[in-house]
Structure formats: structure tokens, C-alpha cells
Amino acid sequence: MISKSIVRNKTFDLSTILGEKKHIIRKSGILEYYEAEAGLEGIGGLEVLKAWLQKRRHAFTSQARDFGLPLPKGILLIGVPGCGKSLTAKAVGAAWQMPLLRLDVGKIFGGLVGASEENIRKAIKTAEATAPSILWLDEMEKGFSGTGSSNMSDGGTTSRVFGTFVTWLQEKTAPVFVIATANNVHQLPPELLRKGRFDEIFFVDLPTREERKQIFEIQLRKKDRDPGKVDLDKLVEATPEFSGSEVEQVVVSALYDAFDALPTERDLTTEQMLHSAKEIVPLAVTMQEGIAGMRDWARTRARLASLSQLSSKSPFAVEMRKLEV
Numbered sequence: 001m002i003s004k005s006i007v008r009n010k011t012f013d014l015s016t017i018l019g020e021k022k023h024i025i026r027k028s029g030i031l032e033y034y035e036a037e038a039g040l041e042g043i044g045g046l047e048v049l050k051a052w053l054q055k056r057r058h059a060f061t062s063q064a065r066d067f068g069l070p071l072p073k074g075i076l077l078i079g080v081p082g083c084g085k086s087l088t089a090k091a092v093g094a095a096w097q098m099p100l101l102r103l104d105v106g107k108i109f110g111g112l113v114g115a116s117e118e119n120i121r122k123a124i125k126t127a128e129a130t131a132p133s134i135l136w137l138d139e140m141e142k143g144f145s146g147t148g149s150s151n152m153s154d155g156g157t158t159s160r161v162f163g164t165f166v167t168w169l170q171e172k173t174a175p176v177f178v179i180a181t182a183n184n185v186h187q188l189p190p191e192l193l194r195k196g197r198f199d200e201i202f203f204v205d206l207p208t209r210e211e212r213k214q215i216f217e218i219q220l221r222k223k224d225r226d227p228g229k230v231d232l233d234k235l236v237e238a239t240p241e242f243s244g245s246e247v248e249q250v251v252v253s254a255l256y257d258a259f260d261a262l263p264t265e266r267d268l269t270t271e272q273m274l275h276s277a278k279e280i281v282p283l284a285v286t287m288q289e290g291i292a293g294m295r296d297w298a299r300t301r302a303r304l305a306s307l308s309q310l311s312s313k314s315p316f317a318v319e320m321r322k323l324e325v
Contacts, residue, residue: 025101025130030123032102034136036094043084043091044218044244045211047307049077049202053088057096060132060175072199073169074135074178076192078185078302079204080291081283082245085181088204089136092179099133101126105143108161120161124168132175140180141187162189169197184290185297193301202305203298206284206291207244210308212236215244219251223268231270238277241284250276 025033040050056072058064077085093100108119127135137143144162169178178198182188193201207215213236217227239247251268253276258268284291298304 022099025099025126030103030107030119031126031135032104034090034093034100034102036097036100037090039095040088040091042218043087044214045207045308046084046088046204046305048303049088049204049305052200052202053092053095060096060098060177071173071175072177073172073196074180074198076198076201077179077181077204077305078201078298079183079294079305080206080243080287081183082243083204083206084244085204086136086138087244089134089138089179089181092177093134096134096177098177099130100136101130101133102136102138103127105137105140108143109157116157116161117164120164124164127176128172128174132177134177134179137178137180139183140192141182141184144189144192145187162191166191166197185294201302203294203302204305205295205298206241207247208306208308209236211244211306212239212242212247215247216251219248220268223251223255225268230268230273234270235273235277238274239282242277242280242282243284246280246282249280253279 022033025031040053043050052075059069059072077088079085090100092098103123108123109116110119127133144158144165180198185193191197213232216230216232216235220227220230235250239250242250250273254268254272257272257276261272
């Protein structure tokens with residue numbers, strides 16, 4: 001890749017190298033390449049998680065190795081659906097200027113004997129061939145939840161695939177940063193949660209008032225609207241316990257109403273968004289018991305991703321507030 005860059009451009013050209021990496025990924029047929037979009041600034045809240053990631057943005061450089069830093073292994077993001085876990089994975093690719101590869105665990109499992117084991121080895125080799133890179137496993141519990149009964153249901157295939165993956169997680173030396181997300185921690189195999197697999201486990205909860213306000217501002221700007229022209233405080237008040245994706249849906253649904261009302265209405269209004277919010281039943285209502293169970297699990301087993309959900313006296317909260325001042 002570097003040789004081709006030098007031959008073509010007489011210099012180290014990042015776009016040529018990324019183009020070659022994309023070609024390798026497409027040939028694998030198992031991994032998907034995600035183009036870099038908005039960075040971490042496009043995520044509302046999650047200050048603790050974003051600060052953790054920012055500190056490691058240069059951790060794959062030779063200067064980091066000379067300084068004695070080990071290669072970061074990865075993170076596991078657990079939490080409520082629609083609250084920014086997958087968005088964070090996409091944002092890290094843009095923020096770190098590294099290829100983001102999505103591994104669909106469902107594509108790993110093939111019908112032929114031995115095909116599944118070969119596919120996971122192929123996915124790992126491809127990720128390492130494009131390193132430094134980010135490997136993203138979305139909703140991982142859906143792919144590996146059946147490891148306990150694997151010997152009875154599929155001849156042990158799921159267990160062998162899972163074993164290959166977690167061994168690689170523990171022992172890998174290639175600069176591949178793994179971001180795994182899960183909506184239901186209780187379906188994850190316990191071996192995945194032991195120390196050494198990931199650098200950190202973060203719990204992503206429903207956004208607070210301030211975080212919802214940030215999300216409204218981000219979503220309105222994405223739609224080329226001025227957040228200052230709507231009453232954000234009213235919108236925040238009308239969306240208690242809404243997830244980030246539900247806040248986005250409030251804006252999108254209101255935009256459809258505004259477009260339908262043309263030319264009577266000139267643009268998106270607070271009233272239209274308040275009307276949209278009333279029509280949405282938040283996940284916090286339909287999944288109340290499940291969310292309570294996740295919060296209880298995370299209280300002693302994971303780091304909270306949001307500063308506003310930390311104790312005001314915690315060392316990290318004190319440090320972050322000093323930086324804000």
C-alpha cells in the first residue's frame with residue numbers, strides 16, 4: 001500500500017493507502033468498510049467516553065510505542081438502544097482517521113462444516129492486514145448469545161468461533177482497536193467480560209436534560225436549521241426519558257409536518273416538534289424493567305459514559321469540570 005502510494009504520487013498519500021485498504025476489505029466479503037463521517041463532536045453528551053477516546057487518538061503512533069504505551073485493545077459499549085453506541089463507533093473512525101470495519105457476526109456462520117471457523121479467521125486476518133484499523137461488532141450479543149448451548153444445537157460451531165475470537169482479543173498484537181456494542185448484557189457470555197479482553201466497559205444510559213438539549217441542537221444543525229429559532233427548553237421538558245434516536249425522530253417527523261404545511265408555514269416550529277414528541281412512546285416506557293436491570297448491573301461493573309451521571313465528587317467529574325472552567 002505504501003509502495004503504491006510512493007510510485008503513484010512520489011509521496012506518502014493517505015487517500016491512496018485508504019483506497020487499497022478498502023479494496024482488501026471488499027475482497028473479504030465478510031467485513032464492511034464505513035466511510036468516515038462526523039467526529040466525536042457530532043455526539044451529544046457522553047463526555048467521559050469521549051474524553052477517554054480522545055486521550056487514545058494518538059496511541060497507535062511510533063511515538064506512543066517509544067514512550068512505552070501499550071496498544072489499546074478496545075472497548076465494550078453496553079446500554080439502552082438508540083443512545084449513541086453505534087454512533088460512537090462511527091465517530092471514532094472519523095476522529096482517529098483510521099479505517100472503520102464492521103463485522104456482521106451473522107455473516108461468519110456458514111452452512112459447510114468448518115466454514116464458520118474459517119470465516120472468523122479470515123475476518124481477523126483482513127482486519128490485521130488493514131491495520132491500524134478499528135473493528136466494530138454491533139449488537140454482539142445476538143451473534144454469540146448461544147455459546148452455552150452450542151454443543152447441543154450446532155455441534156459446537158458457535159463455541160469454537162467465539163473461542164477463536166476471544167483468544168484473539170486477549171492475545172492480539174496487531175494495532176486493531178475493537179469496538180463492540182451490546183443492548184442486552186445478560187445475553188453476553190461471561191468470558192467476554194473478564195479483564196484483558198477489553199480496556200474498558202462503558203454503560204451508555206438514556207440522555208439527561210442537558211444531553212437531550214445538545215442532541216436537539218446537533219440534529220437541528222444537521223437539518224440546516226438554527227436551534228436558536230426554537231424553544232429548546234420546552235422540547236427538553238416534553239421529551240423526558242427519550243433516547244437520542246427518539247429525539248432525532250422528533251425532529252425528522254416535525255420536518256415532514258412542516259414540509260406538508262408549505263406554503264402556509266414557512267419553516268420548522270417548536271409546536272410541530274412538540275406535537276411529534278407526543279406521538280412517540282419512548283423505549284424507556286416499553287423497556288422499563290430491562291433498562292432498570294441494565295442500570296443495576298452497570299452500577300458496579302462498568303464505567304458510566306456520561307459526566308452528568310457521575311457523582312459530583314468523583315475524581316473524574318472534578319477534573320472534567322476544572323477543564324470546563
